[in-house]
Amino acid sequence: MKLIIGFFTAISLFIGFANAAVEITDNNGILQGYKDLDVNGTKYKVSFVDGNCSEVFGVCEASSFQFQNLPDASSATDALLGAISGTSFNDNPETINGCENEDNEEQCLFYTPYGIFNDNGTPSINLVAGQTDGTTNNTSNFGDLIISIADSQLSDVTDVVWAKWILDFDNGFINILPKRIKTRSKKPIAVAILGSQELNVMNIDVSSLMLGTAPVKKKRIIFKDINKDYIEDLIVYFTPKKSGIKKGDTEACLTGQLNSGELFSGCDSIVTTNKYRSYKKYKW
Known part of the structure; x- marks a missing residue:
C-alpha cells in the first residue's frame, strides 16, 4: 500500500x-x-x-x-x-x-x-x-x-x-502575449499577472516565477495597471526556447510563490507556430 x-x-x-x-x-x-x-x-x-x-x-x-x-x-x-x-x-x-x-x-x-x-x-x-x-x-x-x-x-x-x-491562478489571472509562440525563439514573450482586491502583485516573489521551465527575465519586470481597473498588475518576460513549450501545445503555465511562501500556478491558452510575432506589437 x-x-x-x-x-x-x-x-x-x-x-x-x-x-x-x-x-x-x-x-x-x-x-x-x-x-x-x-x-x-x-x-x-x-x-x-x-x-x-x-x-x-x-x-x-x-x-x-x-x-x-x-x-x-x-x-x-x-x-x-x-x-x-x-x-x-x-x-x-x-x-x-x-x-x-x-x-x-x-x-x-x-x-x-x-x-x-x-x-x-x-x-x-x-x-x-x-x-x-x-x-x-x-x-x-x-x-x-x-x-x-x-x-x-x-x-x-x-x-x-x-x-x-x-x-490556482486560472480563470483570467494570467495573460500570455503573443498567443502565437515560436517554440525555439530566443525573443521574449510577456506574461501579465492581473492584480485584484484579493491579490496584491507586489506580494509576489518575482524571482520564483517560471513559465514552464523558463526562469523569469529579471531585467524586464513592469508594474502597471494594464486593464484599467485601478489595481496594479505585474508584467514579466520569458524566453520560449527555455520554456519546454512544444509544437502542438495549446496551453502554457506559470508557476511561482508569494513572499509569504504560498505556491501558485496559472495557465493561458497559446498556439505554437514557426512564425514569431514580436511582443512589441502589444501595448499594455
Whole structure:
C-alpha cells in the first residue's frame, strides 16, 4: 500500500465562492487531483505527484508546510476525504493516482503533514492519516493516527505519492502575449499577472516565477495597471526556447510563490507556430 502524503500551501484568494470541487482525471480515468477544493472557506488545487519529498517540493523541512498545527491539518485532510467520499474513487481506490498499481487493496491510505517544533527546538513533521475504504464506503477517523518523523527521515521516504496543494491562478489571472509562440525563439514573450482586491502583485516573489521551465527575465519586470481597473498588475518576460513549450501545445503555465511562501500556478491558452510575432506589437 502506497502512502499519499499531502503537502498544503495556499492563500485565501477565493473566499466567498461556493463551487464544488472539480475532479482532475487523465485519459484513463485515474484521479489526478481536484480544483476548487474548499478548506474552511479557502479554495485549493491539489495534484497527486510521485517522488520523494525533496524532488517534489525542493525543500523538505518542517517549516516548508503550510499547516503548523493538528486542527488545520485535520481540516484539510477532512476536506480531501469529503471530496472523494461518495464517488467511484472511494469505492475503487486503485483509480486514484499512486494507488492504481496496488493489487488486492481496498483502501488508499494517505497523510497530511504539518510541521512543528518540539520542546527542545528540534523540528519534526507530523502526519494526519486518512483513508478511503472501498468496502464500507466510509472514511477513517484520521484524527486517531498521528505520526511524527524527523526531517531527515522523511527525505529518505521514497515509495509514496504526494498530494501537492497550490493556489490556482486560472480563470483570467494570467495573460500570455503573443498567443502565437515560436517554440525555439530566443525573443521574449510577456506574461501579465492581473492584480485584484484579493491579490496584491507586489506580494509576489518575482524571482520564483517560471513559465514552464523558463526562469523569469529579471531585467524586464513592469508594474502597471494594464486593464484599467485601478489595481496594479505585474508584467514579466520569458524566453520560449527555455520554456519546454512544444509544437502542438495549446496551453502554457506559470508557476511561482508569494513572499509569504504560498505556491501558485496559472495557465493561458497559446498556439505554437514557426512564425514569431514580436511582443512589441502589444501595448499594455
